[in-house]
Amino acid sequence: MNKEKPRHPVEQFLRMDRMPHIWCPGCGIGTVVTSFTEALRKGEMDLDKVCVVSGIGCTGRVAGYIKLDSFHTTHGRAVPFATGLKLGNPELNVVVFSGDGDIVGIGGNHFIHAARRNMDLTIIVVNNFNYAMTGGQVAATTPIEANASTSPYGNFEYPFSIPYLAEASGATYVARWTALHIRRITKSIQEAMAKPGFSVVEVITPCVTLYGRRNRLGDGLNILKYYYDQSEIQHNADPRNINISYQGKLIVGKFVDKEKPTFLDAMNQHLNKVLGDDYQKYGKIREDQQ
Amino acid sequence: MTEIRFSGYGGQGIIRCAMIAGKAFSVVEGKHTTMTQSFGPEARGGACSSQLVASDERVLYPYITKPEVLVCMSQEAYEKYEPNLRENGTLIIDKDLVKPNSQKRKIYSVPATRFAEELGNRIIANLVMMGFFTAITQFVSPESMKKALPGLVPDRYLDLNYKAFDKGYEYGLKVLEEEKKS
Amino acid sequence: MKKNKADPKGVLTGTHFLDGDFSLAEGALAAGCRFFGGYPITPSTETAERFSERIPRVGGVFIQMEDELGTMAVLIGASWAGKKAMSVTSGPGFSLMMENLGLACMLETPLVLANVQRGGPSTGLPTLTGQQDMMQARWGSHGDYEIIAISPDSPQECFDFTIEAFNLSEKYRVPVLVMTDECVGHMHEKVVIPPAEEIEVSERKLYKGPKDQYLPFKPDKDGIPPMVKAGDGYQFHVTGLTHDERGYPVINAECQDWCVRHLVDKIKNNADDIIQIEEDQTDSAEVVVVSYGISSRVAVRAVNKARKEGLKVGNLRLITVWPFPEKRIRKLAKDVKAFVFPEINYGQVVHELERCAGGQCKVVGVPHMGGGVHNPDDIYKVIKEAAK
Numbered sequence: 123m124n125k126e127k128p129r130h131p132v133e134q135f136l137r138m139d140r141m142p143h144i145w146c147p148g149c150g151i152g153t154v155v156t157s158f159t160e161a162l163r164k165g166e167m168d169l170d171k172v173c174v175v176s177g178i179g180c181t182g183r184v185a186g187y188i189k190l191d192s193f194h195t196t197h198g199r200a201v202p203f204a205t206g207l208k209l210g211n212p213e214l215n216v217v218v219f220s221g222d223g224d225i226v227g228i229g230g231n232h233f234i235h236a237a238r239r240n241m242d243l244t245i246i247v248v249n250n251f252n253y254a255m256t257g258g259q260v261a262a263t264t265p266i267e268a269n270a271s272t273s274p275y276g277n278f279e280y281p282f283s284i285p286y287l288a289e290a291s292g293a294t295y296v297a298r299w300t301a302l303h304i305r306r307i308t309k310s311i312q313e314a315m316a317k318p319g320f321s322v323v324e325v326i327t328p329c330v331t332l333y334g335r336r337n338r339l340g341d342g343l344n345i346l347k348y349y350y351d352q353s354e355i356q357h358n359a360d361p362r363n364i365n366i367s368y369q370g371k372l373i374v375g376k377f378v379d380k381e382k383p384t385f386l387d388a389m390n391q392h393l394n395k396v397l398g399d400d401y402q403k404y405g406k407i408r409e410d411q412q
Numbered sequence: 413m414t415e416i417r418f419s420g421y422g423g424q425g426i427i428r429c430a431m432i433a434g435k436a437f438s439v440v441e442g443k444h445t446t447m448t449q450s451f452g453p454e455a456r457g458g459a460c461s462s463q464l465v466a467s468d469e470r471v472l473y474p475y476i477t478k479p480e481v482l483v484c485m486s487q488e489a490y491e492k493y494e495p496n497l498r499e500n501g502t503l504i505i506d507k508d509l510v511k512p513n514s515q516k517r518k519i520y521s522v523p524a525t526r527f528a529e530e531l532g533n534r535i536i537a538n539l540v541m542m543g544f545f546t547a548i549t550q551f552v553s554p555e556s557m558k559k560a561l562p563g564l565v566p567d568r569y570l571d572l573n574y575k576a577f578d579k580g581y582e583y584g585l586k587v588l589e590e591e592k593k594s
Numbered sequence: 595m596k597k598n599k600a601d602p603k604g605v606l607t608g609t610h611f612l613d614g615d616f617s618l619a620e621g622a623l624a625a626g627c628r629f630f631g632g633y634p635i636t637p638s639t640e641t642a643e644r645f646s647e648r649i650p651r652v653g654g655v656f657i658q659m660e661d662e663l664g665t666m667a668v669l670i671g672a673s674w675a676g677k678k679a680m681s682v683t684s685g686p687g688f689s690l691m692m693e694n695l696g697l698a699c700m701l702e703t704p705l706v707l708a709n710v711q712r713g714g715p716s717t718g719l720p721t722l723t724g725q726q727d728m729m730q731a732r733w734g735s736h737g738d739y740e741i742i743a744i745s746p747d748s749p750q751e752c753f754d755f756t757i758e759a760f761n762l763s764e765k766y767r768v769p770v771l772v773m774t775d776e777c778v779g780h781m782h783e784k785v786v787i788p789p790a791e792e793i794e795v796s797e798r799k800l801y802k803g804p805k806d807q808y809l810p811f812k813p814d815k816d817g818i819p820p821m822v823k824a825g826d827g828y829q830f831h832v833t834g835l836t837h838d839e840r841g842y843p844v845i846n847a848e849c850q851d852w853c854v855r856h857l858v859d860k861i862k863n864n865a866d867d868i869i870q871i872e873e874d875q876t877d878s879a880e881v882v883v884v885s886y887g888i889s890s891r892v893a894v895r896a897v898n899k900a901r902k903e904g905l906k907v908g909n910l911r912l913i914t915v916w917p918f919p920e921k922r923i924r925k926l927a928k929d930v931k932a933f934v935f936p937e938i939n940y941g942q943v944v945h946e947l948e949r950c951a952g953g954q955c956k957v958v959g960v961p962h963m964g965g966g967v968h969n970p971d972d973i974y975k976v977i978k979e980a981a982k
Contacts, residue, residue: 137831140842170827175671186831186843191824193674194833194843195667196697202664206671206679207824209655210629214675214825232667235660385657393650402603402653431782435611438784447611447782472891473970474781560611 135159137189144183148334148342150301150327151181151248155188157307158219158246162190165312172215172315175204177224179255180329181248184219198229201236204243212386212405215244215315222249222263226282230262237291237320242384244314245322247284250329258332265368269336286361288322289378295321296361296378301328302350303374310376318384318408326353326372337368414551415476419461419493420485420506425538428564429483430462432542436552436560437466446471459488466551481549483541484510485524504545506537520548520587527579531572539565539576546577547584554581596797600624600757602790604652612785614778615640615682617749618708619648620787621756622680626795627706628654629677631668633661633687636720637776638710641682662687666694669705673698674832676798676823678760682708684776685718688727688734695769696735697834699857702811702819704763704798706756708772710779711938713964723776724964725887725938729945731771732916738854740861742868743771743916745887749783755913761796762868766860767818773915775938777888777967801828811853812839817860861917870913871922875901879908880931881981884923884947886912888967889936896936896973905981915943923950932956932980936973938964956980 136159145151162169169190176185178197185192195203204216218225225233225247236243252270253259260270263284264277273279285296295317297310307325314321328334328345339345349372356364357375364373383391386405393401418429427449434447449462463476482497483504484490490510497503497517505512507521522544528537546554558574565573604623612620618641622630630649632642646656654677659665665681672679683691688709698705713719714726727734731743742762746755752774759770801808801820808828813819819839822828835843836850861868874897876882881900885893890911900907910926912919927933932955935944944959951957960976962968 137842170829171825173824186833189829191829192831193671194831194835195670196694196834199663199667199694199697202659202667203671205657205664206629206631206668206673207675208671209657209668210672210675210677210679211823211825231660232664235664389655397650401650404653404655431611434782439609439611445783448777449780471783472895474777474888474891474967 131163132156132159135162135189136187140187143187145180146331148328148330148345149180150250150325150329150346151184153301153304154246154248154307154325154327155184157304158311160308161311161315164308165315167215167315171213172217173204173207175200175207175216175218177220177229179221179224179253180250181219181221182224182255188219198224198227198232200224201229201232201243201245205236205241208242209386217244217246217315219246220248221254222247222251222284223253223261226284226287227262230282234287234291237288237293237322239385240292240294240319240382240388242318242386243320244311245320246311247322247324248327249284249324250327250333252329252333254329254332258329258336265366265370267368268333270333271336281366283361283365284322284324285364285377288320289361292320292382293322293378294319294380294382297322297376298324298326298364298374300326300346300349300353300372300374302346303353313379317379318387319382413465413467414481415479416464416466416481416483416551417461417476417479417493418464418483419459419489421488422458422460424460424485425535426460426485427462429538429542430464432557432560432564433545433551434464434466435564436556440556440559441552443468444471446474448474459486459492461489461493481551483545485537485541487511502549504541504548506541520544522580522583522587524580527583528576531576531579533572536569536573536576539573540580543577543580543582544584545580547581547588596799597794598797600790600793600795601626605790605793606787607789608787610785610787611782612749613640613780613782614746614749614752614774615710615780616644617752617785618682618756618772618774619644620785621753622706622760623648623652624753624787624790624793625678625757625760627678627680627760628652629669629672629679630656630681631659631665631672631679632681633659633665633683635684635687637712637779638682638684638708640779641708641710662690663693666691666698666707670694670698670701670703673703673705674701674824678704678764680706680708682710684710684712684720685714685724685727686716688730692730692734696737696739698769699735699739699741700834701832702767702857703769704767705769706759706763706772707769708756708774711773711775719965721776722965723888723938723967725775725889726942726964728773728915728937728939728942731773738858740768740858741771741916742766742768742861742914743773744870744913745773745915746778747887747891748778749781749785752778753785753787757793757795761794764796764798765818766864766868767821768861771916773887775888809839810841811837811856813856813860817863865917865920868914869917869919871919872909872911872913874909876908876910876926878906880906881977882908882910882926882930882933883973883977884910884912884933884935885937886915886943889938892967892970893936893973895970896977899970899974900977900981905977907977907981918943918946918950920950923947924952927951927954930955932958934958934960934973934976934980936960936962936968938962938967
């Protein structure tokens with residue numbers, strides 16, 4: 123008998139020598155990782171060229187489990203780190219996989235500036251409405267009235283709406299789903315990775331242990347189901363009108379998908395125009411940008 | 413070792429003066445200069461000064477202490493820097509922009525800004541001044557100064573800058589001749 | 595270590611009249627740096643301006659980042675993508691960069707950072723000189739690590755030492771700091787840039803073994819782990835967490851011990867190869883003046899004056915400030931009466947000198963709070979006093 127143990131189709135994309143992972147039972151991050159690996163499997167891309175960059179936090183651990191060139195960096199700095207990879211080697215397809223606190227909290231400045239430059243990156247933001255790794259503190263995304271360990275009487279700060287922030291800052295692809303929209307997340311990640319430009323996929327995920335418990339949203343599967351049930355698909359919805367309120371409706375869908383030269387396209391086009399033959403073109407020039 | 417200060421207000425090309433003279437002395441003539449500059453936070457206006465320490469050997473101390481040559485292209489700069497000029501130092505001023513309040517030292521003056529305007533652009537007043545400075549101080553040869561210009565002034569204005577330099581230089585020679593006569 | 599001749603595309607061969615900031619950029623281009631990320635800050639901005647003007651004709655990227663936090667991150671990313679990367683800053687920016695300077699040390703990432711120092715603390719003296727970030731250069735990021743810092747005293751050395759910084763950085767997989775200051779950064783002097791074939795540049799040691807056996811932090815015999823580039827199919831992982839040879843996080847005391855010792859020892863054990871000092875008449879000296887950067891030029895004036903009066907004064911100039919030339923200082927301390935150490939701060943590296951002298955001789959600092967360089971006479975007076 124030389125029969126190998128049957129392998130889960132996801133295994134080829136994971137560092138199985140690092141399992142089990144650290145995420146709580148019922149956490150939504152794993153679902154998003156599965157959708158991501160599914161996107162890798164389906165997408166026709168050179169996986170050697172795909173890099174994953176994470177910051178710090180629960181979702182920050184994703185880079186450590188993905189079997190690609192993967193970078194676990196500092197809190198908030200995943201986006202500029204990824205920018206360096208992309209500009210250092212324009213052939214790389216660079217994905218930032220991190221949480222809401224990392225991307226739009228401590229890393230908010232980098233996020234808006236990378237969007238402004240239309241840096242060719244894919245940003246997967248797992249939004250669980252709180253700082254989970256450190257124990258469920260209030261975040262830049264916590265809805266008003268929601269309870270967190272540093273807003274024990276309920277949050278009174280206005281939160282960011284990630285799609286609105288992304289679109290207003292210049293992102294060319296913006297989508298939002300809940301963790302139970304598995305196939306739709308996969309498709310959005312595929313589209314985002316294929317699209318040259320700054321692409322943002324936000325996924326609303328349950329934090330069972332902290333945010334869910336403090337706000338009495340129920341156990342893992344129930345929260346997952348709750349978010350799904352609260353969601354309403356509105357493709358092309360105006361990102362100004364899709365704020366998330368406490369226990370309110372979640373507008374999901376693909377909100378932005380537009381064409382714009384990336385940072386490197388713009389750099390090559392502009393410097394070529396100004397300097398002519400003196401300019402040393404950088405990286406491969408895409409056909410539609412020649 | 414020679415210490416020289418160029419001064420005026422921001423926007424007159426004062427820094428450029430020291431760069432041209434410094435480059436002429438070190439790069440063209442193969443000796444050593446250290447050029448430093450002082451400026452306030454304002455980009456235009458305000459007293460502006462650039463300094464040059466020139467020597468046949470490597471310059472160790474980078475700043476000037478008591479210069480033997482002071483070039484002033486504004487009243488404010490004159491008032492600020494004149495007291496620090498060495499006792500027998502050479503004072504060079506723009507005739508129309510600086511009114512000296514003491515006659516106790518020898519003053520060489522040139523209407524640099526007026527000459528520049530006559531040549532079509534007051535922006536080259538600093539080059540008229542550099543020509544005059546070269547004639548008066550003989551710090552470097554006029555040829556070395558001119559060789560230093562490419563790269564420090566825009567190519568398309570090179571000829572105009574040479575003209576301005578010559579104008580100042582010739583005027584300087586005239587002043588020296590008259591000085592000899594009297 | 596693989597050494598190549600410089601790529602002529604980046605080398606501006608000739609004799610120039612340049613300031614220190616411009617010379618940093620020219621040194622970087624000559625060394626093969628093709629990636630510059632930065633954020634404007636006085637008195638260092640001219641380096642970024644020069645690089646942004648030159649790089650489109652050389653082939654590479656300049657990006658002005660949103661802040662210095664992102665700047666260090668973008669450099670580390672670019673370095674892992676295979677580029678030689680650099681930035682330049684001054685005090686306040688240096689403070690922000692400390693976060694990811696630590697990550698660069700932890701990920702053993704080659705990169706070069708120049709600090710054109712100004713007076714501090716806080717916003718301090720933006721347009722005037724200082725040497726007040728010298729201990730921050732050594733200890734600025736949290737945790738234990740070793741770093742290399744070299745200190746040029748002229749625009750010519752800004753050019754030469756930036757090349758050296760890249761060479762050391764690639765050789766030891768460590769960030770290298772070029773600690774200059776406003777005086778040098780803004781002074782113009784003659785700078786001779788040699789032909790490309792006369793400039794030696796070190797190239798990164800790349801891993802050559804089977805792809806599935808690559809371990810990002812497994813040291814070779816020389817103590818330095820070979821690198822790979824992102825995108826070359828190694829599926830490697832690196833993390834700022836305490837990690838093992840595989841680059842996997844291992845959160846326990848044993849791994850922490852291995853990890854920190856490796857980061858520190860790879861520099862400590864190679865200190866003799868890294869450290870450069872210049873000595874003049876130290877063998878017969880009763881007093882040795884120790885200095886670095888712009889202060890060493892000023893110190894020479896004081897030393898010359900003291901020698902004219904018959905005092906036996908030696909000069910020891912630290913080209914490499916970190917790691918500190920501990921061995922040499924320990925030996926000298928036995929033979930001299932005193933060390934005199936002028937710095938443009940209220941006493942920083944002098945504490946390290948004191949530690950190494952170990953009470954065997956006097957150690958006298960000559961502080962200058964910044965805003966200018968020492969008056970050579972102030973140093974001279976201390977020399978005279980110390981010789982008594």
